[in-house]
Amino acid sequence: MGEFIHALQNLFLFLAVIIGLVCSFLFDKKKFNIQH
Helix, strand or coil, X not given: CHHHHHXXXXXXXXXXXXXXXXXXXXXXXXXXXXHC
């Protein structure tokens, strides 16, 4: 059971990193569009 929880934590951490990268990428694109 402990390994399953550990795997879930790794999965959530991975998802959080991916979502953060996507959000920052979209935000940069939006900022870029406003400037030009």
